[in-house]
Amino acid sequence: MALLLVNVLPFGWLQEAVAAACVALSALVGLDVTQLSPYVILLSGWPVEIAVACTMIDYYFGFAVFAWSGSRGLWGNVRLLAGFFPILMAINLIRLIFGFWLFSEGIAWPIAHEVVMACVYFGLTEGAFELVRNDPRTNAEPHYSP
Numbered sequence: 178m179a180l181l182l183v184n185v186l187p188f189g190w191l192q193e194a195v196a197a198a199c200v201a202l203s204a205l206v207g208l209d210v211t212q213l214s215p216y217v218i219l220l221s222g223w224p225v226e227i228a229v230a231c232t233m234i235d236y237y238f239g240f241a242v243f244a245w246s247g248s249r250g251l252w253g254n255v256r257l258l259a260g261f262f263p264i265l266m267a268i269n270l271i272r273l274i275f276g277f278w279l280f281s282e283g284i285a286w287p288i289a290h291e292v293v294m295a296c297v298y299f300g301l302t303e304g305a306f307e308l309v310r311n312d313p314r315t316n317a318e319p320h321y322s323p
Contacts, residue, residue, distance in 0.1 A: 188229050191234060192229060192231070193216065195227050195231060195232050195266075195269070198270055200218055202270060202274050203218075209222075216228075221280065223280075232269065233268075236298065236301065237261070237262060240261065240265075243309065244257060244261075269297075272297045279293065
């Protein structure tokens with residue numbers, strides 16, 4: 178259901194924001210990046226489309242479903258998700274800029290973008306598992322200290 182929302186809801190505004198942030202941050206680190214259109218940037222002479230997947234909104238909705246806890250209550254879940262969104266966006270921008278830098282240094286796009294993305298997704302997912310695993314409200318097993 179969460180991934181259905183990603184494909185149905187309009188996220189052009191988020192694509193535009195990520196593309197603009199990528200251009201601004203790339204300039205800060207000295208990368209040759211120009212914005213060609215709201216979703217397309219030119220990276221070292223190569224056009225790169227900032228797709229919906231590049232915003233990590235799909236991961237955000239998946240995280241929301243996974244991390245939602247009835248024991249946390251509505252507002253506790255809303256606070257968790259509201260706090261996670263800017264953190265995820267910052268991690269995503271770092272991921273994109275790092276991949277752009279690798280690409281500008283001559284690393285092939287599948288490695289510079291896809292492998293970096295896979296590593297970030299893995300790290301985020303492991304962090305989400307830890308969050309849920311260590312939440313005493315969702316852990317039914319008692320914790321005994323020695």
